[in-house]
Amino acid sequence: MATTTFFRPLLPPTVTNPELELYIHRLSQFLAPHFRLLLRHLSNCARLFWMIGESLTESSKNYSSLFPAPQQLNLSPYSLPVPVEEQVKLCTRKSKEKIGGEDEAVVPQMKPGFDPSKGGRPEFYFDEGAYPEQVDWIGQKNQIDAAKAAGVKQIVLVGSMGGTNINHPLNNIGNANILVWKRKAEQYLADSGIPYTIIRAGGLQDKEGDIRELLVGKDDELLETETRTIARADVAEVCIQALQLEEARFKALDLASKPEGTGTPTKDFKALFAQVTTRF
Structure with a gap:
């Protein structure tokens, strides 16, 4: 009854019921082979993990240059x-x-x-x-x-509306062509092959986000309307959503919002990006 000693410490020392002792003995005989098999598997797993660790250590010496x-x-x-x-x-x-x-x-x-x-x-x-x-x-x-x-999987680039107008006032600041160079970088991204979303925001405002209806457009069409501004918080939210939704990939869009209190606050960003058809 050697196997019984494995379970005997689980019982109070005063328990001497013969039937209980017999039950423990039979339970030990039944479980002992399973415990031995479990220990064998654990031993094999430990040996396998050690081999993998050794392999990775050796491989890292040869291939570490592939990973920045x-x-x-x-x-x-x-x-x-x-x-x-x-x-x-x-x-x-x-x-x-x-x-x-x-x-x-x-x-x-x-x-x-x-x-x-x-x-x-x-x-x-x-x-x-x-x-x-x-x-x-x-x-x-x-x-x-x-x-x-x-190996970056996607880039979300925030630019500015107005890039279609070479005579835009921003281009005249210091004769530095701000929007021209922004547009050039956007084109470079679109041609890079990396999945991207280009967001050309309207006039940025330091206001609370998530309380306005957002508007998307193309080719500076929104600049011809009265809705040409957007809260910085809303731009940030659109960036986050663009990283999560397939509908936002390989697209470029102008972004503005309706005034607070008009329209319905945007919640369905999948539908918002689905409106966009332009790649640049």
Whole structure:
């Protein structure tokens, strides 16, 4: 009755019922082979996991170059991916001074000497490294190339409406053709082969989202209407939905919203994207 000792500790020491002892004995005889088989399987599994671990360790030595390290996927606006250590250096005060300070790196600067009392319009310029051609074209192109090399499955790119009008006021700021370079990057993405969604937002507003009816269009048609603005929160929501819905892939759309209190707040984003038929 050696197998009985496996179950005997489960019972209080005062239990001496012969029938119960016989039941425990028979139960032990029945279960013992199954426990031995279970232990054998566990032993085999442990050996298999050890072999897999050894194989992966050896393979990683040979194939690690095929998979970029996480820090290599951090993207710089102006160049190909740079190591984290270099990005830390770029965040120092000295580096920020070189590119125009804390908040001035990617916005136009007003040329000194403008006097509003004399009429006329101010003139603008961009700091070196912050021209739209460098940021909106070269920077985005490098990011698209890096994403493609890393195997990114989809890119959602937020642009601006107005790109069909070469004389749009935004293009005249610093004579930098902001929308021209944005449009060039959008075309590059559309031709890249990566699944994409291009969202050309209207005038951005710092208002609550999810309470307006959203409108989609093409070729700046919405700019000819009274509904040319959209809350930043709604743009963010559309971006998230675009990553989840097949109907949003390989499409480009203009995005605006009706004024709050008119229309029905958009909830069915699948239907919203289904309205879009343009690839660029």
